[in-house]
Amino acid sequence: MYYLDYILLVISILLILIIVMQSSKDDVTRAFSGEKSELFANQKQRGLEKRINQFTAVLSLAFFVVALLIAVIER
Numbered sequence: 001m002y003y004l005d006y007i008l009l010v011i012s013i014l015l016i017l018i019i020v021m022q023s024s025k026d027d028v029t030r031a032f033s034g035e036k037s038e039l040f041a042n043q044k045q046r047g048l049e050k051r052i053n054q055f056t057a058v059l060s061l062a063f064f065v066v067a068l069l070i071a072v073i074e075r
Helices: 003-021 028-033 047-073
Strands: none
Touching: 003 047
């Protein structure tokens, strides 16, 4: 394993942990019952929730970039 593989592993674990920490935006029962969902409604994020979402976006982008680098290097 190269150092990029280890970096990708760490990013993957952090991404899993940060996604598990996020609060649910919608009730699961409404998702399958056909009841009106507010999942994609414009909801303002504040404080910790905003930071967690920003960190998730950064980790996702880092995961994508490192995975591409690994694919290009090993080619």
